[in-house]
Amino acid sequence: KRPNPNSFSIRESVDDGGRSLIRSPSGACDGDLVDQATSSTPVFVYVLAFFSALGGFLFGYDTGVVSGAMLLIKKEMNLNALWQELLVSSTVAAAALSALTGGFLNGWLGRRICILVASAIFTAGGLLLSFAPDKGVLLVGRIIVGLGIGIASMTVPVYIAEVSPTHLRGQLVTINSLFITGGQFIASVVDGAFSYLSHDGWRYMMGLSVVPAVLQFFGFLFLPESPRWLLQKGFSQEASRVLSRIRGRSDVDEEFETIKASIDEEKDSDGPVILRILNHGPTRRALIVGCGLQMFQQLSGINTVMYYSATILQMAGVRDDKQAIWLAAATSATNFVFTFVGVWLVERVGRRKLTLGSLLGTGLSLSLLAVGFLLSAQHSPSITLHPVDLYNSSCSHYGSCESCMLDPSCGFCYRENTTEVYDSSCVPVDEASSDHAAWGRCSNQTDLSPFWAYNYCPTSYSWIILMGLILYLAFFAPGMGTMPWTVNSEIYPLWARSTGNACSAGVNWIFNVLVSLTFLHVAQFLTYYGAFFLYTALVVLGMFFIWACLPETKGLQLEDIEQLFNGPTCFCGDMSPNDDRHVQYAPVNNYNSCHSDNDGSDVD
Numbered sequence: 001k002r003p004n005p006n007s008f009s010i011r012e013s014v015d016d017g018g019r020s021l022i023r024s025p026s027g028a029c030d031g032d033l034v035d036q037a038t039s040s041t042p043v044f045v046y047v048l049a050f051f052s053a054l055g056g057f058l059f060g061y062d063t064g065v066v067s068g069a070m071l072l073i074k075k076e077m078n079l080n081a082l083w084q085e086l087l088v089s090s091t092v093a094a095a096a097l098s099a100l101t102g103g104f105l106n107g108w109l110g111r112r113i114c115i116l117v118a119s120a121i122f123t124a125g126g127l128l129l130s131f132a133p134d135k136g137v138l139l140v141g142r143i144i145v146g147l148g149i150g151i152a153s154m155t156v157p158v159y160i161a162e163v164s165p166t167h168l169r170g171q172l173v174t175i176n177s178l179f180i181t182g183g184q185f186i187a188s189v190v191d192g193a194f195s196y197l198s199h200d201g202w203r204y205m206m207g208l209s210v211v212p213a214v215l216q217f218f219g220f221l222f223l224p225e226s227p228r229w230l231l232q233k234g235f236s237q238e239a240s241r242v243l244s245r246i247r248g249r250s251d252v253d254e255e256f257e258t259i260k261a262s263i264d265e266e267k268d269s270d271g272p273v274i275l276r277i278l279n280h281g282p283t284r285r286a287l288i289v290g291c292g293l294q295m296f297q298q299l300s301g302i303n304t305v306m307y308y309s310a311t312i313l314q315m316a317g318v319r320d321d322k323q324a325i326w327l328a329a330a331t332s333a334t335n336f337v338f339t340f341v342g343v344w345l346v347e348r349v350g351r352r353k354l355t356l357g358s359l360l361g362t363g364l365s366l367s368l369l370a371v372g373f374l375l376s377a378q379h380s381p382s383i384t385l386h387p388v389d390l391y392n393s394s395c396s397h398y399g400s401c402e403s404c405m406l407d408p409s410c411g412f413c414y415r416e417n418t419t420e421v422y423d424s425s426c427v428p429v430d431e432a433s434s435d436h437a438a439w440g441r442c443s444n445q446t447d448l449s450p451f452w453a454y455n456y457c458p459t460s461y462s463w464i465i466l467m468g469l470i471l472y473l474a475f476f477a478p479g480m481g482t483m484p485w486t487v488n489s490e491i492y493p494l495w496a497r498s499t500g501n502a503c504s505a506g507v508n509w510i511f512n513v514l515v516s517l518t519f520l521h522v523a524q525f526l527t528y529y530g531a532f533f534l535y536t537a538l539v540v541l542g543m544f545f546i547w548a549c550l551p552e553t554k555g556l557q558l559e560d561i562e563q564l565f566n567g568p569t570c571f572c573g574d575m576s577p578n579d580d581r582h583v584q585y586a587p588v589n590n591y592n593s594c595h596s597d598n599d600g601s602d603v604d
């Protein structure tokens with residue numbers, strides 16, 4: 001029977017000794033989660049999730065490792081700011097491109113081959129980076145790694161969602177996000193450890209990524225293709241065999257038939273998938289929601305925090321390079337630890353509440369960060385010395401550290417005692433290295449020379465900024481860090497899944513480049529507090545969007561989710577599918593243990 005747009009039937013197979021249960025979309029029976037006989041979920045599914053999520057780990061590791069590696073590379077290869085920016089953002093830009101094209105590869109070659117290709121690319125990129133003789137080869141290596149990241153970022157969540165049993169899907173896909181933040185954390189620890197090896201330390205930092213890449217490659221040689229993709233390509237027997245293997249039982253007919261039915265429905269349509277997605281209401285709406293989620297994830301400024309945490313910490317008053325690197329490791333540890341909260345909550349409170357709660361906390365923490373920067377700016381030390389500037393640079397015109405620091409060509413040179421900053425001047429930065437001034441007292445760093453602050457000002461409000469940073473990550477990680485990937489892996493029907501995920505992952509990477517590349521410029525125009533108030537405003541917009549448009553997908557079989565998008569794109573919080581009014585219950589195998597809270601007419 002075809003579901004009508006305002007109601008949907010929920011099929012949920014549970015391996016509980018031959019019976020099948022019907023669940024409400026909230027996954028609840030009598031207000032509780034159905035006992036899902038979780039113990040019968042074969043270990044094999046976890047093995048699959050682990051090996052796939054290594055792709056997430058590499059995504060995190062390779063995007064994270066560069067900040068610490070850069071501190072060493074720039075000294076060894078004498079890199080100017082442009083080259084540094086190139087080495088950081090080329091990877092992200094390449095990831096955007098390959099995520100977009102990955103959709104085609106994913107549909108054509110299958111999830112498994114794509115993951116194999118991604119791990120081969122990661123291995124080649126890692127090797128090239130660690131043996132790079134010059135900056136040109138480094139750039140090529142960073143681009144190659146980016147290509148791997150893009151493919152992995154869109155394929156892994158899809159693969160995990162397709163092999164997971166419904167009741168564990170959210171959790172298992174979210175584990176991929178855990179591996180992303182775990183990769184970023186390990187990268188920051190590796191950065192810290194090898195930062196003491198000033199010569200060639202970066203080669204180890206970059207090269208270590210080869211280990212998980214090779215592990216994933218060999219693992220996937222033995223792991224199966226997604227049964228959904230197999231069935232779509234007509235390999236029915238193989239699909240049924242894989243399905244039985246990952247469900248740990250031979251009786252998988254019901255799930256098999258549901259997948260098959262959803263594929264058969266699409267058999268007649270042809271034309272480019274993206275056009276079909278756009279012409280078909282429910283998939284178009286799903287795409288808007290999926291891309292919107294990914295866009296707002298990046299607009300909430302996560303990567304200004306992740307990529308610039310060492311700089312932000314310096315702004316907050318941490319002066320020593322090594323200390324800043326270790327504190328940056330502490331920030332990525334916070335991101336990692338709080339992703340566990342997301343894994344724990346996703347099947348308990350659902351995607352929608354988790355995302356909304358996370359955004360609310362993220363917005364509040366961003367405003368705290370902004371207030372911290374505002375106070376620092378208002379109490380910024382004034383400039384007391386005006387040395388003769390032979391080159392008449394803009395630096396000699398500034399009256400306070402704040403305005404001096406916001407000019408990328410200047411830095412703040414000062415002495416301080418326990419209570420105040422004194423003997424301060426604003427002088428041009430050395431073009432070859434921002435570690436010292438172009439001339440004068442701060443051009444040659446000795447133990448006796450004054451302090452040199454580039455990009456930050458000494459302030460006594462560091463604690464507010466630090467607190468804001470930690471709170472920001474604690475709120476961001478469980479919801480906004482994870483849900484955009486999780487929700488995107490589930491909201492498209494099979495025929496649109498690869499392309500839908502490719503588009504939304506592409507949007508994620510494009511906004512990642514935009515936000516991280518513009519951060520320092522935005523800060524220069526709007527000041528640091530202005531920049532963080534701007535991110536706060538974007539988070540508020542994101543909250544409206546998610547409150548209005550994101551339906552709850554928890555507890556639904558993948559094949560049923562499309563029906564959530566039958567109505568208008570945005571239901572303004574009104575038509576939450578968690579609201580049992582729209583749920584139809586259909587008996588399966590003559591056994592129905594759940595009852596609607598509503599009147600009998602709801603019960604089929």
Ligand SMILES: O[C@H]1[C@H](O)[C@@H](O)[C@H](O)[C@@H](O)[C@H]1O
Nearest residue numbers: 177180181302303306481482
């Ligand atoms: O979900 C991830 C994660 O939160 C990372 O910390 C961030 O760097 C990525 O850009 C994001 O997509």
